[in-house]
Amino acid sequence: MSFLAAAPLALALFLLPQVASLATVEAADSRFERTITALQVADDDARSRFASVALLELAETYLAEADLARSEADSSEQAQRLVFWSRAVGRYAEGLVALVAAIDQGMPVALRLNEREVPSVSVDGRTVMLAHPRSDQQAGYEQRVLKQFCTGITCTALTAARTAQPIPVSPQLVTPDWEFSELGPRCHYRGLSVQFRAPGRLAAQKSICQQFMQEVEMLATEIAWQQRHGVFIEWDAIRIQASPGQPAHLVRLNSSDDSLLLSLPIISSSNALPGAIAPWLQQRFAPAGPPSIVIDASEQGWD
Known part of the structure; x- marks a missing residue:
């Protein structure tokens, strides 16, 4: 998309006395919004840190x-x-950086949820809507802010759901097992299998399987982490799409636009694949373990 396609929104941003947004929030209680709600009554340092992260990401x-x-x-x-427009947008970005400097100098910070609009941050009385200039990239912006802000136990203390079920901090290195039969080679990992049929392509098949299983494990781990923080997963509605200007893919988890930013080249290559592995993702860390699922490599174009 060209810059001029986003110009009407930029015009609104520069002509209003206080920065306003044309973007709207269609569903409430995303993790981004719940984090802001929690920060409204948190200590000043946490609130200021979140505002700085959000404003710097917006400036970039x-x-x-x-x-x-x-x-x-x-x-x-x-x-x-x-x-x-380039000069005007550049000046606006410089203004956002100046607000971060004001936060560093101890200026008061307030965070607010707005009905039918994106959240806003106020620094010493100046309000900025936390809106990406391209509304279709708002979820990615919010996820990047959360990823930078949620280090250590910051977000765990703010939004963690009550659960006794532990989850790994990061995905483990996956090593699939292999079986060979007259049907062809099959790789499997914790109940998830990929059945190959084409002969003489074992090296390529191993590479595909390794990448696929690693992506699935990473996706399951990240989803479990989101659930730990109270995010509701709409398993039938999970969508994976390219994130413009980013190497990662945007994984939409629900209608509230809770999302992940992950590099998933194999999983994202098929519209049907997320739905096929959803039952496995849902039960990956359940005490009984995930169900057995077989993915036909030829149906995915891997053979």
């Missing part, structure tokens, strides 16, 4: 928009307009 986003406008100006018939 707008600086990228400014760079895009400048690069498009060289070959556009609307070069003058693009240069104008």
Whole structure:
């Protein structure tokens, strides 16, 4: 998408006395929103740290928009307009960085949830809506903010759901087992199997299986971590899509736009694959273990 496609939103941002957003929140109680709710009554340091992370991430986003406008100006018939927008967006990003500096100097910070709009942060009386300039990338922005802010036990203390079930901090290195029969080679890991049929391609099949199982384990671990923090997973609605400008994929977990940013090149290559492995993901860390599921490699185009 070109920079000019986002220009109407940018115009609204610069003409209003206080930065306003055209983006709306269609569903409440995402993890991002619950984190903000918890921070409203948390200590000042935690609230200030979250605001700094959110504003710096937003500043980087707008600086990228400014760079895009400048690069498009060289070959556009609307070069003058693009240069104008580039400068305006750059100034706005500089203003966000200045707010972070004000936070560092001890200026008061307030966080607020807004009905039918994205959350906002106020620094010494100046309010900024935490809105990505491209509404379809809002979930990715929120996830990046949470990922940076939620280090150590910060978010565990804020939003952890009550559960006695432990989950791993990070996904383990997966080593699939292999079986060979007249049907062809089959790899499997904790009940999840991939049945290959094409002969003479074992090296490529091992590479695909290793990557797939590692992605599945990583996805299961990250989903379990989200559940630990009270995120409701709509298993039938999980969607994986490319994240513009990012090497990772955006994994939407529910209609509240709780999301993950993960690199999933194998899983994302098939629209049907997330649904096929959903029962396994759902039970990966259950005491009884996950169910047995067989993925046909030929149906996925892996053979």
